[in-house]
Structure formats: structure tokens, C-alpha cells
Amino acid sequence: MSKIIGSVATSHIPGIGGAIAKNLQHDPYWKPFFDGFIPTREWLANNPPDVVVVVYNDHGLNFFLDKMPTFAIGAAQVYISEDEGWGIPTVPPLEGDPALSWAIIEGVVQDEFDVTTCQEMLVDHAVTIPLQLLWPEGPPPVKIVPVAVNTVQHPLPSPARCLKFGQSIGRAIEAYAPALKVLVISSGGLSHQLEGERAGFINPQFDALCLNALINQPEKLTGYTTHAIVELAGSQGAEILNWITGRGIVQGVAREVLRNYHIPISNTASALQVLEQVGVPRS
Amino acid sequence: MSKIIGSVATSHIPGIGGAIAKNLQHDPYWKPFFDGFIPTREWLANNPPDVVVVVYNDHGLNFFLDKMPTFAIGAAQVYISEDEGWGIPTVPPLEGDPALSWAIIEGVVQDEFDVTTCQEMLVDHAVTIPLQLLWPEGPPPVKIVPVAVNTVQHPLPSPARCLKFGQSIGRAIEAYAPALKVLVISSGGLSHQLEGERAGFINPQFDALCLNALINQPEKLTGYTTHAIVELAGSQGAEILNWITGRGIVQGVAREVLRNYHIPISNTASALQVLEQVGVPRS
Amino acid sequence: MTTAPIPGTPVFTGEFAMKGYALNKMCFSLNNAANRAAFLADEDSYCDKFEMTGEQKAAIRSRSVAALIAAGGNVYYLAKFAGIFHLNVQDLGAQQTGVTVEEFKAKLNGYARFNADVNTGRLSNV
Amino acid sequence: MTTAPIPGTPVFTGEFAMKGYALNKMCFSLNNAANRAAFLADEDSYCDKFEMTGEQKAAIRSRSVAALIAAGGNVYYLAKFAGIFHLNVQDLGAQQTGVTVEEFKAKLNGYARFNADVNTGRLSNV
Ligand SMILES: [Fe+3]
Numbered sequence: 001m002s003k004i005i006g007s008v009a010t011s012h013i014p015g016i017g018g019a020i021a022k023n024l025q026h027d028p029y030w031k032p033f034f035d036g037f038i039p040t041r042e043w044l045a046n047n048p049p050d051v052v053v054v055v056y057n058d059h060g061l062n063f064f065l066d067k068m069p070t071f072a073i074g075a076a077q078v079y080i081s082e083d084e085g086w087g088i089p090t091v092p093p094l095e096g097d098p099a100l101s102w103a104i105i106e107g108v109v110q111d112e113f114d115v116t117t118c119q120e121m122l123v124d125h126a127v128t129i130p131l132q133l134l135w136p137e138g139p140p141p142v143k144i145v146p147v148a149v150n151t152v153q154h155p156l157p158s159p160a161r162c163l164k165f166g167q168s169i170g171r172a173i174e175a176y177a178p179a180l181k182v183l184v185i186s187s188g189g190l191s192h193q194l195e196g197e198r199a200g201f202i203n204p205q206f207d208a209l210c211l212n213a214l215i216n217q218p219e220k221l222t223g224y225t226t227h228a229i230v231e232l233a234g235s236q237g238a239e240i241l242n243w244i245t246g247r248g249i250v251q252g253v254a255r256e257v258l259r260n261y262h263i264p265i266s267n268t269a270s271a272l273q274v275l276e277q278v279g280v281p282r283s
Numbered sequence: 284m285s286k287i288i289g290s291v292a293t294s295h296i297p298g299i300g301g302a303i304a305k306n307l308q309h310d311p312y313w314k315p316f317f318d319g320f321i322p323t324r325e326w327l328a329n330n331p332p333d334v335v336v337v338v339y340n341d342h343g344l345n346f347f348l349d350k351m352p353t354f355a356i357g358a359a360q361v362y363i364s365e366d367e368g369w370g371i372p373t374v375p376p377l378e379g380d381p382a383l384s385w386a387i388i389e390g391v392v393q394d395e396f397d398v399t400t401c402q403e404m405l406v407d408h409a410v411t412i413p414l415q416l417l418w419p420e421g422p423p424p425v426k427i428v429p430v431a432v433n434t435v436q437h438p439l440p441s442p443a444r445c446l447k448f449g450q451s452i453g454r455a456i457e458a459y460a461p462a463l464k465v466l467v468i469s470s471g472g473l474s475h476q477l478e479g480e481r482a483g484f485i486n487p488q489f490d491a492l493c494l495n496a497l498i499n500q501p502e503k504l505t506g507y508t509t510h511a512i513v514e515l516a517g518s519q520g521a522e523i524l525n526w527i528t529g530r531g532i533v534q535g536v537a538r539e540v541l542r543n544y545h546i547p548i549s550n551t552a553s554a555l556q557v558l559e560q561v562g563v564p565r566s
Numbered sequence: 567m568t569t570a571p572i573p574g575t576p577v578f579t580g581e582f583a584m585k586g587y588a589l590n591k592m593c594f595s596l597n598n599a600a601n602r603a604a605f606l607a608d609e610d611s612y613c614d615k616f617e618m619t620g621e622q623k624a625a626i627r628s629r630s631v632a633a634l635i636a637a638g639g640n641v642y643y644l645a646k647f648a649g650i651f652h653l654n655v656q657d658l659g660a661q662q663t664g665v666t667v668e669e670f671k672a673k674l675n676g677y678a679r680f681n682a683d684v685n686t687g688r689l690s691n692v
Numbered sequence: 693m694t695t696a697p698i699p700g701t702p703v704f705t706g707e708f709a710m711k712g713y714a715l716n717k718m719c720f721s722l723n724n725a726a727n728r729a730a731f732l733a734d735e736d737s738y739c740d741k742f743e744m745t746g747e748q749k750a751a752i753r754s755r756s757v758a759a760l761i762a763a764g765g766n767v768y769y770l771a772k773f774a775g776i777f778h779l780n781v782q783d784l785g786a787q788q789t790g791v792t793v794e795e796f797k798a799k800l801n802g803y804a805r806f807n808a809d810v811n812t813g814r815l816s817n818v
């Protein structure tokens with residue numbers, strides 16, 4: 001049976017991709033952000049995954065408003081990193097694990113989640129940047145399963161729905177026969193807002209609440225409506241839905257390995273939180 | 284508040300489109316099928332709808348396996364009938380009701396259905412043929428909201444999930460402020476199978492069970508797995524999921540206005556069932 | 567979810583969706599009239615654009631529905647390929663069941679004896 | 693579902709998705725380098741391909757983020773339009789809040805004082 005190691009939740013600000021391309025990891029502006037990944041990679045070296053499930057939101061690369069899914073799961077052999085129009089470099093194609101993808105799809109549809117399946121899928125910075133942060137040396141030595149959550153067009157799925165969706169994915173992974181070690185990446189957030197007169201809105205208090213709750217009380221977040229999330233975290237702070245989904249996948253009891261909340265990075269309260277799964281209650 | 288009149292459930296065999304194009308309605312082969320629509324249109328004349336919600340499955344026109352949704356809801360101003368490759372004539376563009384579409388989308392996402400929203404959507408014979416059967420004179424005098432159910436790529440949504448999805452759509456319609464009269468079209472089925480050594484499989488016993496159950500005991504169908512549905516109704520008989528979804532939209536108590544089960548039409552046990560909503564229990 | 571196979575009934579699961587992706591993508595492209603013309607003008611070079619497997623290319627050349635299904639083809643997409651040759655679903659059914667089209671139609675027509683009982687609601691165990 | 697507006701915060705609901713469809717479709721097309729070049733070569737005729745409204749065309753010409761949002765633009769798609777002019781999200785933020793980019797950055801940096809308390813878990817009402 002496969003085993004979920006834990007999760008790495010991280011912001012995916014496009015500027016990070018630019019900083020990587022320009023080798024600015026030691027620049028005073030970027031160093032406090034990048035330094036969080038040094039112990040993260042040490043933890044990862046002790047827990048090397050075979051597969052990474054990346055929970056993210058598409059930023060207008062693979063999905064347009066003609067076919068906008070609430071939840072989409074990639075089931076491709078390979079995922080292409082493609083031009084997003086404003087200039088961050090692409091990365092080489094990423095290898096998929098379609099057998100695991102289909103096992104997850106079977107599980108979640110059985111659990112009454114109405115996913116869109118994607119046998120071809122372009123992946124944007126929300127997938128590539130976290131992988132580059134974890135494996136800066138080159139192509140990540142893992143296969144991936146991308147899981148896209150709609151944080152773009154309202155109505156968004158509620159935090160409660162996202163947590164349940166993640167839990168269903170987690171059960172499907174733990175029921176998957178091959179003995180894979182699976183890492184979750186939760187991509188996005190924390191509080192930020194790009195548009196309107198409230199552009200630049202940041203809410204450290206709500207971010208702290210989220211970070212604390214995500215360790216072992218994710219149900220503290222499931223009472224919020226998506227409207228409340230937008231109010232408290234900003235329009236793009238809705239990306240916390242990816243973190244909530246990812247926490248659902250981890251399931252059970254977690255230990256916080258590390259946390260690195262750092263302002264300023266671009267427009268966003270950047271955050272990194274590593275959780276290790278320490279026990280799954282059998283239901 | 285809007286009101287659901289009832290539903291017209293009908294097969295959508297492409298050959299029907301060919302027969303319409305060739306004016307074969309009175310041909311001995313086709314007459315028993317087309318004649319079912321004479322009393323249907325009389326009923327409709329006494330219950331003229333403003334909007335039709337068409338529950339159908341796409342046959343490889345709007346959706347491909349790169350982005351295959353379990354449930355999709357159209358939210359376009361206009362829907363284009365497009366070339367399907369094998370020659371049935373297209374019809375003029377069909378007018379949408381995006382305001383109602385969005386009200387339904389808000390309602391079902393609130394109810395934890397993970398729909399894909401489509402602001403641009405090509406519609407195939409599964410949408411156009413039922414409309415032509417109800418309004419043979421020309422463009423249908425209604426707006427439409429297409430609802431697509433995945434009956435193509437397994438895992439399909441279960442009958443139980445489809446019934447609940449329909450019920451959620453029904454609640455959203457009945458909660459919609461404008462006083463519209465809404466008809467449901469459930470498109471597809473009944474038993475048929477196009478591929479494999481069992482091609483040509485038909486199961487009148489199971490079709491009868493479905494027709495009887497759909498009047499006021501749809502929960503008799505929700506115990507079946509999709510695998511059992513394929514076994515009992517044939518691979519393409521899985522289109523009964525559209526009928527189950529449509530029955531969910533009608534909600535409450537229904538009266539069977541008419542039924543016309545007719546073999547042979549092409550490869551399919553063709554069927555027409557008109558249900559009138561006679562009462563919605565308030566929950 | 568493991569379920570017993572249904573005799574004579576290919577089920578288009580993820581496994582087949584994966585296997586048949588390129589073939590189905592080629593067939594999907596035949597919705598477009600210009601693509602159908604390109605296929606008819608030069609079938610092999612048209613197919614070469616879709617990274618199909620050798621099995622899939624051979625299945626296309628064979629016109630065998632069974633071979634196309636075995637290669638991962640889904641009947642909804644294959645219908646567009648069949649449409650090029652003006653084959654309808656009864657032609658496909660006859661080919662797959664090894665009978666003539668007339669025999670296939672006759673078998674279907676045999677079910678007509680149930681029409682009345684279904685319409686009156688007598689035929690049902692509900 | 694009716695909910696109170698959030699001051700200064702456009703929410704991209706169905707209403708805006710409908711209104712902004714053509715504008716967002718044009719912006720979405722700018723993922724492609726050849727399309728970006730075509731836009732830069734002849735902005736008006738490029739936009740004409742997308743059936744945009746007069747308001748949307750004027751908003752594109754104005755380069756005003758507020759006008760683009762009001763015309764139904766979604767910031768994720770607009771980012772591709774802004775990218776053509778090498779504008780990043782801080783430039784957009786400054787423009788929308790009526791301050792200089794330096795002032796906008798300074799405001800954001802002001803939140804850095806919370807970093808330590810968030811990292812230790814002290815700042816939270818959970
Ligand atoms: Fe983002």
C-alpha cells in the first residue's frame with residue numbers, strides 16, 4: 001500500500017521563478033524566503049518521495065472560462081510547462097504517474113466528487129515553482145499527479161468541500177497497492193490581493209490562524225464560506241483552498257516540521273509549512 | 284419563483300436527425316417513433332416553457348479526453364450546433380439563459396457538486412434532436428441550459444450521485460426569483476450497446492424497470508453501480524444516467540403523461556416518457 | 567474498484583483511455599470537415615500527426631472495429647472515423663458480431679415483441 | 693447567494709465572467725508568443741478578432757487596470773496583457789491604489805513586523 005509522507009505547503013509567487021532564473025537566492029530580499037527550503041530539503045532527503053501530488057490552481061494557462069472545472073485531476077504520462085505570457089522560464093516536461101492518477105480518480109468519483117479528468121494538461125508556475133524549490137538541482141526525481149482547484153471563478157468550492165476532497169484523495173492513495181511514498185505539495189497563498197482598491201491587502205492574523213489550524217485542526221477552517229475567505233485572505237488568498245485540500249490528503253495526525261512566514265515577497269504574505277504525517281486513524 | 288413543469292425524456296439516436304432531414308416522419312419504419320411526439324406537443328402546448336434544461340451526454344464534440352468533466356453546466360449566451368463528422372445537419376444557434384445557468388451553478392456548488400462551467404459550448408445531436416422533436420416547425424421558442432453528464436469515460440457518476448445532482452439543480456431552479464416555467468429534457472437511452480461482441484444488446488425488462496421506477500420511485504435505481512448499469516442496459520445504455528439526473532430535477536411527485544417504448548430504431552431501444560410535476564415536497 | 571468483466575462488453579476505463587489517447591484524438595479531429603478531407607487525401611501522413619502506436623495505425627488501416635477498440639478506441643470517437651466511410655452503427659454492430667447487416671437488424675427487430683408490455687408497464691419487476 | 697460586497701474587492705462571479713468573456717479570451721490568447729507579437733504589431737485589429745465590447749476596447753487602450761476590471765477582466769488573464777508591457781503585480785497594485793510603486797512596496801513591507809509572531813504561532817486566535 002502507498003504511504004503519504006506529509007506535505008510541503010508553499011507560496012508560488014511568479015517572482016520566485018524570476019529570482020531562481022537570476023540566481024538571486026542569496027540576495028538580501030530573497031534570502032529569508034529561500035532559506036526556508038534548506039531544512040525542508042534536509043527533511044525531504046530523509047523522506048524521499050516517489051510521487052508528488054501537487055494541489056494548485058491554474059492561472060489561465062490550461063483552463064479558460066469555456067471549460068472551468070471546480071476540481072481537475074491530471075492523468076497524463078507527461079505534463080508540459082508552457083509559456084504563461086509574462087516571461088518566467090519554463091521547465092522540462094514533468095513525468096506523470098497515470099496509474100496512480102486513475103486510482104485516485106476512481107476513488108474520488110466513488111466518493112461522489114465530480115472531477116474533470118485531464119489526459120493532457122499544461123502546468124504553470126503554481127506547479128513548477130514548488131518543484132524547483134524542493135529540487136533546485138534539476139528535474140525533480142519524482143512523478144507527479146496535478147490536482148487543480150478552482151480559485152479563479154466564483155463560486156469556488158467551499159473550504160469544507162476542499163477538505164473532504166483532499167481526504168478522499170488521501171484514502172485513495174493509502175488504498176493504492178504499489179508501495180509508493182507520496183508527498184503532497186500545497187501550492188499558493190497565503191493572504192494577498194492583486195486587484196481593486198484593496199490591492200496589496202495582507203492579513204497576518206488570519207494567516208496565523210490558518211497555519212495553526214492546518215496542523216491538526218483543519219476543521220476550524222471549514223466553517224468559513226468562500227466569501228469570508230476572500231474577505232479575510234484577499235481575492236488571491238483564496239488559494240488557501242489548495243492548502244486545505246492538501247491538508248485533507250495528508251489525513252490523520254500531523255507534526256509541523258517547520259514554518260517560514262515571510263513578508264515581503266512581491267504582493268504576497270509568503271509562507272512555507274512542512275507537515276509530517278504521524279498517524280492515520282483507520283475509519 | 285420559477286416552476287418546473289415536468290420532463291420529456293427521449294432517445295436521441297442520430298438516425299432521428301437524418302429522418303427529420305429527409306422528412307421520413309410518416310415512413311412506416313419511423314412513424315411509430317415520431318407519433319409519440321404528437322401528444323407530447325399537445326401537452327407542451329398547454330404547458331409552454333420559457334426555458335428548457337437539457338440533460339445529455341456529449342458524444343465527442345465539445346469535450347475530449349484532455350478535459351473530461353463528470354458534470355458540466357453551460358453558461359453561454361448562445362450554443363452552437365456543430366459538425367459531428369458523420370453528417371447529420373446542424374441547426375441554427377440556440378439561445379442560452381446565462382442568468383439561470385449561473386443561479387443553478389451557484390446552487391449546486393453550494394450543495395457540494397463540483398461542476399465544470401462552460402461559457403462556450405458546442406452542442407451535439409443529444410441536445411438538438413430532442414428540441415427538433417418538440418418543436419419541428421423551426422427554432423425552439425425557448426432558452427436552454429445544457430447540463431452534460433459523463434457517460435463516456437469511466438468512472439461515470441453513480442445513479443445515486445446523478446439523482447442528487449438533479450435534485451440540487453431542481454432546488455436551484457425553484458429558488459430562482461424570475462417566474463419562469465422550466466421544462467426538463469432528459470436525453471439518451473434506453474438500453475443499447477454499440478461496441479464489442481455484445482453490440483446490439485437490448486434489455487426490455489430493465490428498460491421497463493427504469494421507466495416504471497422513474498415515475499415516482501427513482502431511488503429504486505440508485506442502488507445500482509455504474510458497472511451494473513452497463514451490464515443491464517449496455518455500454519451506451521449508461522445514458523440512463525441523464526434520465527435519472529433529469530428525474531432528480533423534476534423533484535417531488537410526478538404523473539406519467541405518456542410513454543412510447545419502441546423497438547426497432549437503429550441500434551437502440553427507443554423510448555419517450557413525459558412526466559408532469561404534480562407537487563414538490565418542501566424540505 | 568475491481569469488477570467482473572461483462573462478456574462481450576469493452577468498458578472504456580482509464581486504462582483504455584490512456585492506451586487509446588492518440589487514436590481517439592485523431593478520431594476527434596475528424597469532427598472538422600477539412601481534417602476529414604486531409605485524412606482522405608493522405609491517410610498515413612494525417613495519422614502521423616497524432617503519435618499513434620503501430621497497433622493503432624494498423625487498426626485504422628484494417629477498418630476493423632474490434633481492432634480499433636482493442637487499441638483503446640472509444641466508440642463515440644470512432645464513430646467519426648466510421649462516418650468517413652458512411653458506416654452507421656448497424657454496420658459496425660454487424661461487423662463486430664460477425665453477421666450480415668440484415669441479420670443484425672433482424673436480431674434487433676426481434677425485441678419489438680416486448681414493446682406493448684413495456685408501454686403498459688406490465689413488463690417489469692419493480 | 694447574496695453576500696455583502698467586500699470594499700475595494702472585485703469578486704469574479706458569474707456576472708463578471710459573462711461580462712468579461714471576450715476581453716478575458718483575448719488576454720488568454722496572449723499566452724502565445726506569436727499572438728503577443730500580433731497584438732503589439734496592430735493592437736486594434738488583433739482585438740477586433742475577439743468581439744470585445746466598446747468598453748472593453750477602450751479599457752485595453754487606456755491600460756487602466758480599474759477600467760479593465762470594471763469591463764469584466766479577471767486579474768489572472770489580465771496579467772498576460774500587463775506582461776506585454778513588463779508590468780508586474782506591484783505596478784498594478786500601485787496603479788489601482790493611486791500611489792507610487794515605492795509607496796505600494798513600503799506599505800507591504802510594513803507587514804513584515806508580524807513575521808516573527810506568525811512563525812512562533814503567537815499571532816493567532818485559534
Ligand atoms: Fe497564485
Ligand SMILES: [Fe+3]
Nearest residue numbers: 295409471522
Ligand atoms: Fe447517445
